[in-house]
Amino acid sequence: GGIGIQYIRAYAPLAGSAKNWQPPIRISTDADNITPPDLDISSDGHLHVVYAKSIGRGSGVYYLSSTDYGETWSDTKLVYDNSSSERMVSEPKIALGGDGTIHVVWVEHNYPESFPPIGIRYANSKDGGNWNAPINLGDGPYHYPEVATKGDQEVHVVWSGANPDRFKFHRWSRNSGIDWLYMWRDKDLGGFQYSPALALDSLGRLYW
Numbered sequence: 001g002g003i004g005i006q007y008i009r010a011y012a013p014l015a016g017s018a019k020n021w022q023p024p025i026r027i028s029t030d031a032d033n034i035t036p037p038d039l040d041i042s043s044d045g046h047l048h049v050v051y052a053k054s055i056g057r058g059s060g061v062y063y064l065s066s067t068d069y070g071e072t073w074s075d076t077k078l079v080y081d082n083s084s085s086e087r088m089v090s091e092p093k094i095a096l097g098g099d100g101t102i103h104v105v106w107v108e109h110n111y112p113e114s115f116p117p118i119g120i121r122y123a124n125s126k127d128g129g130n131w132n133a134p135i136n137l138g139d140g141p142y143h144y145p146e147v148a149t150k151g152d153q154e155v156h157v158v159w160s161g162a163n164p165d166r167f168k169f170h171r172w173s174r175n176s177g178i179d180w181l182y183m184w185r186d187k188d189l190g191g192f193q194y195s196p197a198l199a200l201d202s203l204g205r206l207y208w
Contacts, residue, residue, distance in 0.1 A: 004029045005037050005051055009070050027064060027073045032056060035090050042096040045069065048128070050079065050094040050104050061092050061106050065128055079104055079123055079131045086111055089121075093145055098152035101176045102128055105137070105145040105157055116141035116162040124177045138183055141165050148198035150206060152176075158208055160193035161185075168196060170208070 005028035014020040030053055037051035047066040053059050059082040066073045082089050092106040102125045109117045120137040141162040148156050153176040161167045170184045199207045 004031050007070050038093045040094045040096050050092045052089045052092045054090050055088045077129050093147050095147040095149045097149040103155050105147045107143045117143040120145050120159050137171050144195040146196050146198050158196045166193050
């Protein structure tokens with residue numbers, strides 16, 4: 001096993017030199033079967049991290065945060081408890097809404113036959129401690145999700161399809177993830193569909 005989730009920071013104008021980075025801080029001791037974490041920063045400067053323990057004891061999606069720029073971190077909170085030994089979770093992503101809602105998406109797989117994946121899942125929270133029951137955004141051979149927010153309540157999720165459904169997909173919500181509009185799929189069947197990306201510019205335009 002590894003040594004857990006690490007956090008490190010530097011003053012941005014000086015980040016080009018390794019000597020200007022502070023020593024890493026271990027923010028979670030979970031180590032076995034841990035997926036890469038995802039990080040977002042809210043408008044008040046708070047740091048929010050999500051990661052998944054893919055299989056085994058304690059499998060699920062986890063969240064933790066810092067209100068002092070990474071000096072100290074909250075206890076780890078459970079977003080989703082993967083209680084089935086025949087399922088695994090991976091690829092968690094996080095985004096912060098303007099209304100303070102924390103949005104998390106991830107991928108669910110069968111286990112031990114983990115490919116193709118079986119769908120995109122979503123959950124949200126107002127405080128990081130109490131999480132709503134997960135929603136199935138898409139059931140199918142789907143993976144590599146990404147999530148972004150626009151304004152106070154608009155949430156956008158995109159993902160890639162695997163064989164035989166090798167397309168790009170999009171769903172969005174107008175009310176902080178309570179209701180979701182139909183799933184859009186592009187028309188061009190691709191080859192291997194890797195991870196998409198979402199970004200919002202200063203004029204509120206969303207780029208995929």
